[in-house]
Amino acid sequence: MATRIRPASKKCTVIGGSGFLGQHMVERLLDKGYSVNVFDIRQGFENDRVQFFIGDLCSKTDLLPALQGVNVVFHCASPAPSSNNKELFYKVNYTGTRTVIQACKEAGVQKMVLTSSASVVFEGKDIENGSEDLPYAQNPIDYYTETKILQEKEVLGSNDPANNFLTVAIRPHGIFGPRDPQLVPIMVDTAKRGKMKVMIGNGKNLVDFTYVENVVHGHILAAEYLQKDSPLCGKAYHITNDEPIPFWTFISRVLVGLNYEAPKYKIPFWLAYYLALFLSFLVFILSPIVTINPTFTPMRVALAGTYHYYSCERAKKDMGYKPVVSLDKAIEKTVQSYPHLRRGS
Ligand SMILES: NC(=O)C1=CN([C@@H]2O[C@H](COP(=O)(O)OP(=O)(O)OC[C@H]3O[C@@H](n4cnc5c(N)ncnc54)[C@H](OP(=O)(O)O)[C@@H]3O)[C@@H](O)[C@H]2O)C=CC1
Numbered sequence: 001m002a003t004r005i006r007p008a009s010k011k012c013t014v015i016g017g018s019g020f021l022g023q024h025m026v027e028r029l030l031d032k033g034y035s036v037n038v039f040d041i042r043q044g045f046e047n048d049r050v051q052f053f054i055g056d057l058c059s060k061t062d063l064l065p066a067l068q069g070v071n072v073v074f075h076c077a078s079p080a081p082s083s084n085n086k087e088l089f090y091k092v093n094y095t096g097t098r099t100v101i102q103a104c105k106e107a108g109v110q111k112m113v114l115t116s117s118a119s120v121v122f123e124g125k126d127i128e129n130g131s132e133d134l135p136y137a138q139n140p141i142d143y144y145t146e147t148k149i150l151q152e153k154e155v156l157g158s159n160d161p162a163n164n165f166l167t168v169a170i171r172p173h174g175i176f177g178p179r180d181p182q183l184v185p186i187m188v189d190t191a192k193r194g195k196m197k198v199m200i201g202n203g204k205n206l207v208d209f210t211y212v213e214n215v216v217h218g219h220i221l222a223a224e225y226l227q228k229d230s231p232l233c234g235k236a237y238h239i240t241n242d243e244p245i246p247f248w249t250f251i252s253r254v255l256v257g258l259n260y261e262a263p264k265y266k267i268p269f270w271l272a273y274y275l276a277l278f279l280s281f282l283v284f285i286l287s288p289i290v291t292i293n294p295t296f297t298p299m300r301v302a303l304a305g306t307y308h309y310y311s312c313e314r315a316k317k318d319m320g321y322k323p324v325v326s327l328d329k330a331i332e333k334t335v336q337s338y339p340h341l342r343r344g345s
Pocket residue numbers: 015016017018019020021022039040041042044055056057058075076077078079080092096115116117118148171172173174175176181
């Protein structure tokens with residue numbers, strides 16, 4: 001294992017710090033004595049201990065003031081995967097990330113930790129205990145994933161120890177926890193509309209759902225272990241809960257915890273997938289007239305009906321990673337954090 005260096009300057013910037021993961025990152029970094037800047041397109045919360053810089057990461061002029069005197073940059077900004085806006089994904093995740101790299105280099109930032117995604121290797125086919133050596137998806141299922149691949153390649157390719165700029169990518173999967181605006185709220189909304197009655201596939205497919213505090217822990221360890229000659233330089237790391245669970249068991253536990261019924265019927269995976277493809281075709285045809293954001297997308301069906309869980313052995317070996325919150329505890333904390341989403345509340 002590499003040596004963990006607590007940086008002399010504990011000044012960092014969290015790009016996307018107003019978002020779900022970003023806010024949890026900020027809270028933990030403050031607890032650990034870091035001085036924290038947040039750079040985001042919006043201010044998501046109030047905190048006197050944080051300096052906010054509001055701007056677009058696609059603009060170097062916006063970024064530079066937020067990077068002065070900063071040792072580590074955590075880049076966890078992205079348009080929401082559900083937005084399905086091809087141009088926006090390219091602009092922010094790909095060209096925007098190139099701008100972030102340039103700005104970091106210009107400002108003398110030494111380390112960059114990117115929040116990538118385990119989905120960069122996912123093509124809709126089963127992945128069991130996948131390692132970081134799996135090739136990038138050749139046919140990514142959606143634009144979000146396509147641009148996460150481009151983004152990760154840019155960041156890892158910019159690792160340049162000779163010029164004192166080190167990079168690493170963290171690949172979480174299915175992040176959940178308090179204040180998550182998508183996973184639990186989408187599930188509950190779908191259940192409220194009576195559309196969470198059916199399981200896609202046979203209900204046995206194992207997947208990773210990763211509690212947000214474990215994802216944060218992985219990012220901070222990566223920043224502290226990232227140094228010249230460490231194995232982390234220019235590498236990607238899966239950060240998981242290390243407890244794969246059947247997709248529909250996880251969904252059922254959260255739904256039942258919030259007083260909704262667990263799905264009990266089953267439809268074959270292929271049928272659901274073709275239905276979702278047909279639906280996205282309709283959405284495309286109707287797009288000049290009306291904008292529709294369907295819940296039932298090919299990506300979600302693929303995520304709900306296939307095995308896709310990943311090994312975090314590399315993170316254990318190179319940075320001593322171990323989840324800090326078990327899946328049972330994580331589900332309990334998450335369910336308790338959404339009293340307003342409980343049925344009957
Ligand atoms: N959630 C998950 O399950 C997973 C997430 N990831 C990755 O983790 C990261 C964080 O995700 P999450 O916290 O869920 O996402 P959020 O949408 O909650 O947070 C992202 C933040 O970035 C901001 N942002 C978007 N575009 C820009 C821009 N051009 N300039 C500055 N800020 C911008 C967003 O603002 P606004 O809300 O206004 O768009 C938001 O505040 C992302 O990179 C995502 O790809 C990876 C694997 C799984």
